[in-house]
Amino acid sequence: MSMPAQAWILGNRALREATRTPDSSIPTLFIPLFFLIVNVGQAADVFPSDATPFLFGQSYAAFQLPSSLLLAASFGSAALYLVEDIEGGYFDKLRATPISRTAIVMGRLTAEAAKGVLITIILVLISLPFGVHIESGLLGWVLLIVLAASWGVVFSAFMQILALKTRSAAATNSGSLIFFPLLFLTPNFVPRELLTRPMEIAASFNPVTYIMEGLRSLVLQDIQWGTVGKGFAVVAVAGVLAVFLNVRTIRNYD
Secondary structure (H helix, E strand, O other): OOHHHHHHHHHHHHHHHHHHOHHHHHHHHHHHHHHHHHHHHHHOOOOOOOOOHHHOOOOHHHHHHHHHHHHHHOOOOHHHHHHHHHHHOHHHHHHHOOOOHHHHHHHHHHHHHHHHHHHHHHHHHHHHHHOOOOOOHHHHHHHHHHHHHHHHHHHHHHHHHHHHHHOOHHHHHHHHHHHHHHHHOOOOOOOHHHOOHHHHHHHHHOHHHHHHHHHHHHHHOOOOHHHHHHHHHHHHHHHHHHHHHHHHHHHOOO
16 A cells, blocks of 8 residues: 555544544634734724735734634644554554554644644634635635645644654643744734844744745735745745654654
8 A cells, every 4th residue: 555545544544533522623713713803902903904004905804814824723633642642552553564654644644734724714714704805816715725724734743743752742732832932923913024123033034934924915915926935935844844853753763
């Protein structure tokens, strides 16, 4: 059986795990939506759509939506399910079979991609009553969903490395908190050029900034290929690195 076929089977198993615990998806939707409502409620009057050039005529909710999408993408459960497999002995059984180590990694990440697509669509649809519309059209919708879901896959991949290293649910769960500094060291509330100089430098060195700016450009403008391309480039490089480190960690697991 080929590696993609093996990954597909393991991905289906991971999706079934998620469907058996649907309540685990509640924070993934509730917390990003909460932040969207709170941030818009606090700053919408400061940045009115008709007098704020960087909103391009849309509401401040449209500017904040990418932050909520990235936050939702950071709630992937692949690493925690992996810890359960390790503690229950299933992971050792997998390693004892002639299955590709890459398939073991990609199985759960495939499931995370599917969940990421669904969650992104739901959040965007929920945001529409806030005066948000995707200015880049149908292709922009597709790129927005793919970029947000891809970041979720990358983040889950790095969390899987932590799970493999620590073999602890508590340590893995705590490790996910690293995302919050990365999120707030971005042009979260205003564009990068309006940040103070130290924050602008920090944001420029933060790879999440380019994903956020790519998502934001798809919401607020027609497709800006240069900006969107930087976001996908960050995801691609980080994804390749994360998968490589996952596979190497599994091969050296003992």
